[in-house]
Amino acid sequence: MKLRKVTVAVAAALVLSVTAAGCGSGGGGGGGATTGKKITVGIKFDQPGIGLKTPDGKYTGFDVDVATYVAGQLGHKPGDIVWKEAKSADRETLLQHGDVDFIAASYSITPTREQKVDFAGPYLLAHQDVLIRADDDTIKTPSDLNNKKLCSVTGSTSAQNVKTKIAPNAQLQEYGGYSECLTGLENKVIDALTTDDSILAGYAAQDQFKGKFKLGGFKLSNENYGIGVQKGSALKDQINTALQKMVADGSWDAYVKKNFGPANYHNEPAPQIGVIVS
Structure with missing residues (x-):
């Protein structure tokens, strides 16, 4: 650092x-x-x-x-x-x-x-991070994102950063907004959502999502x-x-x-x- x-x-x-x-x-x-x-x-x-x-x-x-x-x-x-x-x-x-x-x-x-x-x-x-389901024990390190369905918003640099530098075999899913990614994450259509950890924490702190998600804590970048x-x-x-x-x-x-x-x-x-x- x-x-x-x-x-x-x-x-x-x-x-x-x-x-x-x-x-x-x-x-x-x-x-x-x-x-x-x-x-x-x-x-x-x-x-x-x-x-x-x-x-x-x-x-x-x-x-x-x-x-x-x-x-x-x-x-x-x-x-x-x-x-x-x-x-x-x-x-x-x-x-x-x-x-x-x-x-x-x-x-x-x-x-x-x-x-x-x-x-x-x-x-x-802040740091780029991933949000995963609270009961998910399969994603413990950034490399575990390989072969997982990774979501971010269309045009985001965060998902591309993961795919090109960290987990090249991640299956990138681009949605129109973070709320759509969260719905997909909740319904197990996707495995992880990536952007700044502060933004992820804010979404996860909403009443309807409390207790459902957790941050990976990977610190993929400094913001x-x-x-x-x-x-x-x-x-x-x-x-x-x-x-x-x-x-x-x-x-x-x-x-x-x-x-x-x-x-x-x-x-x-x-x-x-x-x-x-x-």
């Missing part, structure tokens, strides 16, 4: 007397001059445990909790937040066009993306989730300060347990701001 430092003014961010840090309280509370002014935040709308818009119009998930906390430290109450869907293919465009103030949407920090936008964080280290901001934005340093406080006051641990705990998700410790695990 290799570490690289991203180009962020981490030390400066931690010693800056950011006004926003004094505006809010933990958990997204706000106060201060900017309270009442809207802030637009990009999240996923379709990832349970990460970012989900529920049928009654509410927003739930780890990224939602993190974003609410950060907005609070920037002086915005939860009611000030305008949530905007940030699909994977649209994230850089949303930031570049100024359609959102920041994005927290299972947004892995990569060199290619860093050419277009800036990242605060990382705030979560450093960051908060995306416009290139050159001063928000980066302010958000880094907020993330440090979130970890220090215990909110980060509480959000992990709340959103991923039911799936027995063995999360990595909170990552160090500005340090990318490759």
Whole structure:
């Protein structure tokens, strides 16, 4: 496992007397001059445990909790937040066009993306993994996926990564969405579902799936989730300060347990701001 430092003014961010840090309280509370002014935040709308818009119009998930906390430290109450869907293919465009103030949407920090936008964080280290049935004792190592029916969404790089690098004899099944894969897994039509472990844990933590699935714990890749901001934005340093406080006051641990705990998700410790695990 290799570490690289991203180009962020981490030390400066931690010693800056950011006004926003004094505006809010933990958990997204706000106060201060900017309270009442809207802030637009990009999240996923379709990832349970990460970012989900529920049928009654509410927003739930780890990224939602993190974003609410950060907005609070920037002086915005939860009611000030305008949530905007940030699909994977649209994230850089949303930031570049100024359609959102920041994005927290299972947004892995990569060199290619860093050419277009800036990242605060990382705030979560996830890994590509597989989800299998809770009573399945035949898949204990990544190589056990050979000759198994492996599912992911159409166009996903996760399944291809397993098939080309880890288990070339896996029988790849591509479905339109993760929910279809879960149904297939539950009905024993497929043997395993692969994507980021945080996303898998979020799905498995849903009430209808509790106790039915388990994570393989294989850590097939490192995914450093960051908060995306416009290139050159001063928000980066302010958000880094907020993330440090979130970890220090215990909110980060509480959000992990709340959103991923039911799936027995063995999360990595909170990552160090500005340090990318490759």
